[in-house]
Amino acid sequence: MASPWAGELELEFAKRQQQTVLTRNYAVAPWKIQRSLYPEGDQVCHCILLHTAGGLVGGDLLSAKIHLQPHTQALITTATASKIYRSTGEESLQNIHIRIDEGANLEWFPQETIAFAESKYRQTTRIDLASNATCTLWEIVRFGRTARGEKFLDGNWRSHTEVWRDQSPLWIDRQFLNGNSEMLGSPNGLNNYAIAASFIFVGAQVEPELITRIRSTWEQGNYQGVSGVTRSLAGLVCRYCGDSSSDARKWFQQIWQLLRVSYRNRTICVPRVW
Numbered sequence: 001m002a003s004p005w006a007g008e009l010e011l012e013f014a015k016r017q018q019q020t021v022l023t024r025n026y027a028v029a030p031w032k033i034q035r036s037l038y039p040e041g042d043q044v045c046h047c048i049l050l051h052t053a054g055g056l057v058g059g060d061l062l063s064a065k066i067h068l069q070p071h072t073q074a075l076i077t078t079a080t081a082s083k084i085y086r087s088t089g090e091e092s093l094q095n096i097h098i099r100i101d102e103g104a105n106l107e108w109f110p111q112e113t114i115a116f117a118e119s120k121y122r123q124t125t126r127i128d129l130a131s132n133a134t135c136t137l138w139e140i141v142r143f144g145r146t147a148r149g150e151k152f153l154d155g156n157w158r159s160h161t162e163v164w165r166d167q168s169p170l171w172i173d174r175q176f177l178n179g180n181s182e183m184l185g186s187p188n189g190l191n192n193y194a195i196a197a198s199f200i201f202v203g204a205q206v207e208p209e210l211i212t213r214i215r216s217t218w219e220q221g222n223y224q225g226v227s228g229v230t231r232s233l234a235g236l237v238c239r240y241c242g243d244s245s246s247d248a249r250k251w252f253q254q255i256w257q258l259l260r261v262s263y264r265n266r267t268i269c270v271p272r273v274w
Contacts (some may be wrong), residue, residue, distance in 0.1 A: 004059030055083030058090035068104040108137040136202030155179040202235035
């Protein structure tokens, strides 16, 4: 039996004149970093992460530390969808700590995660924001390999995200899904949908008018599934539940576009790996 992975990742971004540069790039397998890209100019560094093993098995532990120095802007995504494989006992773990300094902005947009039936997964994400720093992130999770007719049975999913500023919490989100037919079918669970997705913007107040515009994008998009948009004390939270990862991503991109223009006066630039 193969030994579990213990992958480590450390990234640090700094400002060099007017360019955001990846100044520290340390990766232990299965993490791998592809070269930095600048499809929208020097100010925003696009960084693509690759999981060379293809997915996580029970006992795997991935850890990442990401630091954005003052006034940097970075977009981080993944090269492919992530997979959480069936486990006979141990959990797969992922721990991420992100520090975003004054005036910096991180966009954290991993591609879809697929949780196989009987998989066991736990992730924790801690984000520390300095003044005038913002973070935009999404998570799109498919429970079960639905193309094969598989349902997320006899597994469990745990996710804990915290965002802090000046030792005060701005956003704390805890999710737990126990894979069984009752939870999958319950209106308080997945309601027979396969995908649960979240879009979070945190670090700045969002005006009610922008919330109205975001809700309109859902109403006008003819998307399948259900959604919710909530204004928080320092940002917003959008939820999607449905069967189409494409719908989730398209809607999230519309939200991202509205936020980008409002807070950065810049239109979105879709990573080419998507």
